[in-house]
Amino acid sequence: MVERDEFFQVRSEKLERLRQQGIDPYPARYKRTHTIKKVLELLAKRESKPTDTEGRPVSITGRVIAVRNMGKAAFLDIRDGTGQIQGYLQRDVLGDGYDLLKDLDLGDFLGVYGKLTRTRRGEPSVSAQSITLLGKALRPPPEKWRGLQDVQQRFRQREVDLLSNQGVRERFILRSKVVEGIRRFLSNRDFIEVETPILLAVAAGGVAQPFTTQHNALSRTLYLRIATELHLKRCIIGGLDRVFEIGRIFRNEGLDARHNPEFTTLESYQAYTDYNEVMEMVEEMVSTLAMDNLGATQIQVGETSIELKPSWKRLSLREAIITYAGLDIEEYPDAQSLAAQMRERNVPVTQEDSWGRLVDKLLGDKVEPNLIQPTFLMDYPVEMTPLAKRIPGNPRYVERFEGFINGMEVCNAYSELNDPVEQRLRFEEQEELRKDHDGEDFDRLDEEFLTAIEYGMPPTGGLGMGIDRLMMMLSGQTTIREVVLFPHLSWSQEDIFREVDRRIQDMRSEDPSITNDTLFNRLSSELPGEVRSRVADGELRSRIEQRSN
RNA sequence: GGGCCGUUAGCUCAGUUGGCAGAGCAUCGGACUUUUAAUCCGAGUGUCCAGGGUUCGAGCCCCUGACGGCCCA
Numbered sequence: 175m176v177e178r179d180e181f182f183q184v185r186s187e188k189l190e191r192l193r194q195q196g197i198d199p200y201p202a203r204y205k206r207t208h209t210i211k212k213v214l215e216l217l218a219k220r221e222s223k224p225t226d227t228e229g230r231p232v233s234i235t236g237r238v239i240a241v242r243n244m245g246k247a248a249f250l251d252i253r254d255g256t257g258q259i260q261g262y263l264q265r266d267v268l269g270d271g272y273d274l275l276k277d278l279d280l281g282d283f284l285g286v287y288g289k290l291t292r293t294r295r296g297e298p299s300v301s302a303q304s305i306t307l308l309g310k311a312l313r314p315p316p317e318k319w320r321g322l323q324d325v326q327q328r329f330r331q332r333e334v335d336l337l338s339n340q341g342v343r344e345r346f347i348l349r350s351k352v353v354e355g356i357r358r359f360l361s362n363r364d365f366i367e368v369e370t371p372i373l374l375a376v377a378a379g380g381v382a383q384p385f386t387t388q389h390n391a392l393s394r395t396l397y398l399r400i401a402t403e404l405h406l407k408r409c410i411i412g413g414l415d416r417v418f419e420i421g422r423i424f425r426n427e428g429l430d431a432r433h434n435p436e437f438t439t440l441e442s443y444q445a446y447t448d449y450n451e452v453m454e455m456v457e458e459m460v461s462t463l464a465m466d467n468l469g470a471t472q473i474q475v476g477e478t479s480i481e482l483k484p485s486w487k488r489l490s491l492r493e494a495i496i497t498y499a500g501l502d503i504e505e506y507p508d509a510q511s512l513a514a515q516m517r518e519r520n521v522p523v524t525q526e527d528s529w530g531r532l533v534d535k536l537l538g539d540k541v542e543p544n545l546i547q548p549t550f551l552m553d554y555p556v557e558m559t560p561l562a563k564r565i566p567g568n569p570r571y572v573e574r575f576e577g578f579i580n581g582m583e584v585c586n587a588y589s590e591l592n593d594p595v596e597q598r599l600r601f602e603e604q605e606e607l608r609k610d611h612d613g614e615d616f617d618r619l620d621e622e623f624l625t626a627i628e629y630g631m632p633p634t635g636g637l638g639m640g641i642d643r644l645m646m647m648l649s650g651q652t653t654i655r656e657v658v659l660f661p662h663l664s665w666s667q668e669d670i671f672r673e674v675d676r677r678i679q680d681m682r683s684e685d686p687s688i689t690n691d692t693l694f695n696r697l698s699s700e701l702p703g704e705v706r707s708r709v710a711d712g713e714l715r716s717r718i719e720q721r722s723n
Numbered sequence: 724g725g726g727c728c729g730u731u732a733g734c735u736c737a738g739u740u741g742g743c744a745g746a747g748c749a750u751c752g753g754a755c756u757u758u759u760a761a762u763c764c765g766a767g768u769g770u771c772c773a774g775g776g777u778u779c780g781a782g783c784c785c786c787u788g789a790c791g792g793c794c795c796a
Contacts, residue, residue, distance in 0.1 A: 247756035
């Protein structure tokens with residue numbers, strides 16, 4: 175995919191030529207006086223005052239993104255992280271320095287020193303007195319108007335996507351601002367930010383498959399966290415009354431438009447509050463983020479207009495299912511009868527599904543797609559939620575809500591269970607369910623957490639929010655890969671070949687006398703199907719032969 | 724898992740009824756001292772995703788597969 179083509183060759187020759195002329199194509203430093211944004215502001219300021227002083231020369235730096243060469247003069251468009259300006263180069267001003275233009279390519283970094291002016295056509299420009307190469311590019315940028323379009327390449331080589339697509343750059347700047355906004359919002363409410371472990375002995379606090387890894391020094395299997403919940407509650411127990419963490423969590427699941435195996439969550443815990451107050455905080459926070467960063471609480475996602483201003487709609491889970499699926503889950507309190515009702519409504523179910531899992535499917539299938547305007551679904555069956563407090567007087571349900579926007583879950587929150595005796599029972603129920611429902615995920619019992627909560631935990635409102643999904647919503651994107659800088663993708667062709675080569679090497683070092691035929695047969699049967707199907711027999715044999723010495 | 728669409732130059736894309744493989748950008752050579760997607764003259768550039776089939780002849784038709792996108796489950 176990425177080869178050293180003729181473009182690479184031509185640019186390498188230019189690089190060599192520059193070196194021979196004594197020009198360092200990668201100098202260590204260059205004195206820049208202004209960012210491009212600052213220089214544009216400076217020009218506007220000068221022009222607004224009629225003093226008409228010319229001002230001192232400036233120096234700017236950036237990537238050359240266009241060249242309009244007029245022979246003895248040239249115009250370069252130069253872009254840095256703050257903006258874009260034109261450089262005006264003239265042979266009779268630059269003298270020999272002008273020759274650099276011959277070896278300059280699109281994508282190179284350049285420093286331009288000179289007077290800040292406006293051309294006849296009114297274009298802000300730096301009229302160069304000297305130009306300095308700051309970094310030569312050996313590969314050309316993508317097509318200049320449409321940018322890089324190939325979806326795979328955009329994600330695999332995000333830097334090329336970023337440098338050629340302004341909208342992508344803006345989206346990730348927005349992401350940074352939103353995350354900063356979350357920190358500010360919570361900090362203003364006296365939350366402190368903490369960091370909790372990613373490597374854990376037990377992957378508890380959520381319902382998902384963990385990734386596993388190995389700690390060599392301790393000869394111990396560790397799991398990557400699937401949630402930050404339990405450690406944050408331990409902070410609450412310890413007297414840090416308002417804590418939050420923004421961090422990566424890992425779930426060993428498939429990839430699709432809404433799922434990346436690693437993603438970023440905000441979790442916050444506030445002592446002496448409950449889920450009602452958390453709800454108010456969420457609607458306040460999300461609308462503030464939209465207002466501060468998009469300038470409005472109303473956002474447009476495709477054809478749909480969404481109003482984020484509080485208060486959001488509140489609806490009990492049971493009512494929602496009655497409304498959108500025409501089914502009262504209380505009338506079907508066991509998995510068998512509920513599954514039968516769901517089959518009638520064309521919701522795919524299996525024999526193994528637990529009652530909680532069935533309700534979850536019903537929610538995902540029939541309810542979620544209808545929750546376009548921001549909606550809090552409240553009060554979930556206790557089976558689905560081992561870490562939340564029961565509703566007084568209605569013990570089949572817990573004080574839990576999930577927030578939905580544009581048919582997508584964006585947050586999940588509880589009045590946290592702080593009764594240590596019940597917490598143990600609820601974990602044990604999960605373990606029981608796990609035995610009865612093979613292959614289904616349940617939360618895991620965490621002894622350290624149970625001990626912690628036995629020291630006493632205050633009533634607490636807790637929140638989990640998916641930052642990636644929040645960003646999808648705020649930036650009007652429909653896939654998570656558009657809001658994650660480097661999303662996970664399936665095997666690339668390079669990955670495939672690397673994997674094949676690695677296995678060949680392993681097998682040879684295991685058995686140096688192994689024949690090419692045996693190797694071929696072993697590889698054919700032992701390579702994962704995903705890999706084997708993408709390597710032709712001939713390719714496989716030639717790779718074996720290449721590595722036979 | 725199913726359906727639809729796609730895969731052609733470095734990039735973005737055309738490609739007629741099955742009859743010499745194309746454009747723009749980029750690149751290379753030349754002209755041009757105020758351009759704005761500069762312009763003008765000239766040049767080079769291909770595993771048409773892979774494999775099979777039909778045919779005198781396949782980028783195009785048929786089959787199989789790979790990869791990708793979208794939709795559905």
